[in-house]
Amino acid sequence: MGLDDNQREFVRLIAATERRLSAYILTMVPNYNDADEILQETHVRLWEERDRYEHGTDFAAWATRVAYYQVLTWRKKRGRQRLVYSDELVRDLSSRAEASNKQLGDRHEALLLCLSELSDRSRQVLASVYADGKRIKDIAASSGRTAESLYKLVQRLRVTLKNCVEQRLGEARA
Amino acid sequence: MSETPEFNTGGHSDRQEISTPRLHAASDGGFEDLHRLITATLEDPNAAEHSELAKRLAADRRAQDLYVEYIQDTSALRAHALCEIDDGTPPTSTSSRGLAHGTESLTPGMSLGARMARQAGSRLAIAAGLLLMIGGALFSGQWLPFGAAAGDIATIVRVTDVAWRGDEQPEMRPLSRISSGQSLEFESGQLEIVFDTGVELLVTGPAAMSINSPLRVSASRGAYTARVGERGKGFTIDTPATSVTDLGTEFGVSIQSDQKTGVVVFDGAVDVTPTEQIDERNRQSPIRLTQGEAVAVSRGGDTHRIVAMYAGEYPTVAGRPGAGATPECLFEDVTDNLTSSGSKKFYRVVPRGFGEDTRAFVDRGHEWNGVDRSGMPEFLIGGDYVMPFNDNKFLDGLEVTFQLRSACDLYVLFDKNMAIPEWLQERFDDTGYSVGLDHGRGPFTGKAVTQLGPGQGINDEFSVWKRHVDGACEIVLGGAEMPTDKQLGWNMYGVVAVAHPKSEAAR
Numbered sequence: 001m002g003l004d005d006n007q008r009e010f011v012r013l014i015a016a017t018e019r020r021l022s023a024y025i026l027t028m029v030p031n032y033n034d035a036d037e038i039l040q041e042t043h044v045r046l047w048e049e050r051d052r053y054e055h056g057t058d059f060a061a062w063a064t065r066v067a068y069y070q071v072l073t074w075r076k077k078r079g080r081q082r083l084v085y086s087d088e089l090v091r092d093l094s095s096r097a098e099a100s101n102k103q104l105g106d107r108h109e110a111l112l113l114c115l116s117e118l119s120d121r122s123r124q125v126l127a128s129v130y131a132d133g134k135r136i137k138d139i140a141a142s143s144g145r146t147a148e149s150l151y152k153l154v155q156r157l158r159v160t161l162k163n164c165v166e167q168r169l170g171e172a173r174a
Numbered sequence: 175m176s177e178t179p180e181f182n183t184g185g186h187s188d189r190q191e192i193s194t195p196r197l198h199a200a201s202d203g204g205f206e207d208l209h210r211l212i213t214a215t216l217e218d219p220n221a222a223e224h225s226e227l228a229k230r231l232a233a234d235r236r237a238q239d240l241y242v243e244y245i246q247d248t249s250a251l252r253a254h255a256l257c258e259i260d261d262g263t264p265p266t267s268t269s270s271r272g273l274a275h276g277t278e279s280l281t282p283g284m285s286l287g288a289r290m291a292r293q294a295g296s297r298l299a300i301a302a303g304l305l306l307m308i309g310g311a312l313f314s315g316q317w318l319p320f321g322a323a324a325g326d327i328a329t330i331v332r333v334t335d336v337a338w339r340g341d342e343q344p345e346m347r348p349l350s351r352i353s354s355g356q357s358l359e360f361e362s363g364q365l366e367i368v369f370d371t372g373v374e375l376l377v378t379g380p381a382a383m384s385i386n387s388p389l390r391v392s393a394s395r396g397a398y399t400a401r402v403g404e405r406g407k408g409f410t411i412d413t414p415a416t417s418v419t420d421l422g423t424e425f426g427v428s429i430q431s432d433q434k435t436g437v438v439v440f441d442g443a444v445d446v447t448p449t450e451q452i453d454e455r456n457r458q459s460p461i462r463l464t465q466g467e468a469v470a471v472s473r474g475g476d477t478h479r480i481v482a483m484y485a486g487e488y489p490t491v492a493g494r495p496g497a498g499a500t501p502e503c504l505f506e507d508v509t510d511n512l513t514s515s516g517s518k519k520f521y522r523v524v525p526r527g528f529g530e531d532t533r534a535f536v537d538r539g540h541e542w543n544g545v546d547r548s549g550m551p552e553f554l555i556g557g558d559y560v561m562p563f564n565d566n567k568f569l570d571g572l573e574v575t576f577q578l579r580s581a582c583d584l585y586v587l588f589d590k591n592m593a594i595p596e597w598l599q600e601r602f603d604d605t606g607y608s609v610g611l612d613h614g615r616g617p618f619t620g621k622a623v624t625q626l627g628p629g630q631g632i633n634d635e636f637s638v639w640k641r642h643v644d645g646a647c648e649i650v651l652g653g654a655e656m657p658t659d660k661q662l663g664w665n666m667y668g669v670v671a672v673a674h675p676k677s678e679a680a681r
Contacts (some may be wrong), residue, residue, distance in 0.1 A: 004590050008331060015329065023249035027242055030215050030224075032252070096242050102305050104246060111250050130248070131255040135217050151213075158209050161247065171661045 004114050010050050014043060020060060020101050021067050027097040028071050028144045038074050042067045066102070068094055106169060114164035115172070122157055129154055208240055214663040216248070327388045328352040328369040334365030336379065357384040374401040374411050397428040399440075416471040419460070423532035426483075430470065438468040438483055438520065440536070448475040466537025466563045482508040482521045504558045504671040506646075507577040521574075522561040528670050529555045530628055531612075535564040535666060539614020542587075542668065544628030545635055551607040554585060554638070557672040564666045572653030576669065581645050587636040587655075587668035597652040598667075602639035609636045611665060634665060643671075 020041060026035040045066050053062060071090070075083055085093070115123060128139055129150075136154065140147040177627065230237050252354075267317065330350045339359040346358070352367065359382040367375045371388050381396025391398075392412040401424040402409045411427050415435040423442020429435050437446055445460035450473045461477060468480035484503070503525040512519070522536050527617050528601040530550060534540045544550040553662035562574070578584070586602055587609050588594065610632035614624040625631035643649070654667065 008368075012329075012331075012372070016370055016372065019249070019253065022253070023246045026249050027245045030212065030227075030245070031219050032216065034219075084219070084228050086228070086232065089228060092235075092238060093231070093242065096238050097245075100239075100246065101244050107243070107246060108250050111247055115251075115254065126251055127255040129255075130251045133215070136213070154213070155206060155209055158244075158247075159205060162205060162244075165247070 007050075010047070013053075014046055014063070017060050017063045020104050021063060023104065024064060024094075024097045024101065025067055025071060027093050028085065029074065029087045034074065034123070037118070038067070038070050043072075045070060060101070064098055076131075103169070107165060110165045110168040111161065113168060114161050117164065118157070118160070125150070125153055126157060175284070202348055205244075205583050206238060207568050208244060212241070212244055212248070216630045318525070322349055327354050327371075328367050328375075328385060329367050330365065330376075332364075334364040338360040339382075351383055354385065354387055357382075359383075369409075371409075371582060372403045375399070390450060393427075395429055397426065398597075399426040400408045400424065402442075414449065415473045416449055419445045419447070421445065423465075425463075432473075434470055434472050436465060436468065436470045436480055436678045438480065439463045441465050441539075446471055446477075449473045450475065463518065464537075466520065466535070466565065467518035469518050471557070477518075479513050479518050481510065481513065482523055484525070502579070504579050504582050504673060505560060505576060506579045508560055508574065509577075510574045519563040519565065521563070523558070524561065525558045526556050528557040528559040531624070531626060533561060533614075534611060534668055536561050537563045537565055537623040539622070539624060540564075540633075540665075541614060541624045543610045543612050543625075543630065543632060543635070545610040545632055546629040547609045549628040550609055551605075551638060552610070553583075553672060556668055557561065559668065559670040560668050562668070569661035574648045574651050576651065578643055578647055578649060578671065580644050580673070582671045582673050584641050584643050584649065585670040585672070586651065587642075587670065589665045590635045590637055591666065592664060593655050595652055595654055598639055602641045605638045605640050607638040609638060609668075610634065611636060636665075636668070 018039075022035070023038055025038050025042070026032070029035045029038060046063055046073070049066070053059065071094075075087075075090070098117070115126075118126075128134075129136060136150050138145045139152040143150075184414075207225075208230070209617075211223045211227040214221045215227050221455070227241075231241055258664060328351070330346050330348055330352065333346065333348055337360055339361055346352075346365075352358070352506055358365070358377075360379045362379045364379070365381075367377065367378045367385075369375070369388055373389070375391065376399045377383065378397040381393065383391055383393040383396060383398075389409045390412070391410070394414060398411055400409060400411065402420045403423055407422045408419060413427060413429050413435040414432040415429075416437070418425065418435075418437050421443045423444060424440040425442070425444050426438040426440065427435060428438075437444065443462060443464045445462055447460045448471055457669050461471070462468070468483055469477040470480055471477050478646055505522060505523050508521040508523060520536060524532070528542070530543050531541050542550070560576070576584075576618075585605075586598060588598060590608075591609075610629070612624045612633040613622045613630045613633040641649075651667075651669070654664075
């Protein structure tokens, strides 16, 4: 019912690259809603072009190219005036992000381990800040802390996580 | 001095907080500053910090690296956060993960904009876009972001008549996500799961299993077929009697009891480690099984050959014949005289399975097809057939015994390149029809790829020999003679049984 074998395989491939594409797009378009929309367009595009994909070839690389094209299309629609990142910066970020993607799995794994080392409380803080893209100000207000203290806490947690991740990755490479 | 959290323009922190040792030359100040700029930008694209961030990145390549990693982590945190918020429980619980924000079903004809408006605030799952393309909601609309949430490592792809055990078990729908540590138990039916690593697992109930990690499943009941690509190498199924680790392959595991597990290799190879040999003192090397081999393994490490394997005993991954319950089969059993020689090869019996593009041998990728576009002889299609192994075909004195259940027409498909043996000549009639063999992967054909459909990529031709069988009986067939003048293109024969129209009704 529904999907045939090839389609199912394709859906699976798309699912497997979603995390990577999501981070990749956010790098060039640092806005959750815009990045989500571009990701969605990318999925649609990938699906439309599924017959072009040759099984066994590097799906992630192809999907990344399609995502890049969607980013450029979005930038064009937006108009030069409203863009903050220059074309050159976007190109640089794109190649950096793509190169860095090779490590994404390891980094993600390290991050999850590092997250598990935080206290429940700390994790909850991160969850509330990153779940819906609400402003720290508003979250602080609704939870009865000052925006200042919440901001400092998040910053400290990000530093901790970053150091922990890098330590793990460093160990893994040793 | 305290930092103001209001994201005002210009000036960066002049606090140097050196707390933990770090690996990078960049000082904490650099990272903290980037954090400030990025956080502000993500909150509001119109913030002045956005331009400052752009300037910083354009000027400093090191900052670009930090930025890329920061965004990766942010993206992961965001995905992880979604699942924490969703049901309020940590990702490793067994609660159903099938809910996302916004539960309206998605219908065809909705514009992209409308759908996004409906799901505003929620992360769109990839399938939303796919729905439009496929023209209709596949399943009523509860989607999850794939691969995004921490702890989720697999997706349920198909649920066929599954009777879940107990009430505590939530109903898992197609496209529900499964997380690390989750258990599944059901009394009957079939479940197909796909791991994010690409491993496909087909489970036939009654089954009890838990998903331990992206590459490890432990099971106390059930029959499992795993198809594992490159990324899933090392995928392991732990059963009470033994552990089976694949090596990039398709294999089946059937838990027969606490003491015994059947293992069948359809493709590639696996390593089998009996449970009682896992202890250091006793350690022997794992048993390596390759394509076309099947053994029953006991806890203590004894193995014995499984000679005939009925499709249906081991679930087959989608697309292969024989999935589901075993219909009554004309072949009651298949045995040969090779067991004492140490062979572990098996015969696979596929009820009602013969047709275009069906696999011919257990140890090759070759497929049967019509020799030309007009297709295979009609009378063969849908017949019960036996997949033998292509190795050992020249064994002197080979005897394969087919036990037939009832009256039928028995067909032998014999390679035209080979001399016709006496046992075939004397007891069968050449029908004049032919069937083709399309080469797939194998030790002599390398990475050959099969084509789809009759008349495509046919490498060898087989003649169809027939013998009428009056009732239940045993038929013994022999081996084939090693050809003297050619090196390649020699194949074991195929065997197909077709019920008579009259006795069809009785089946």
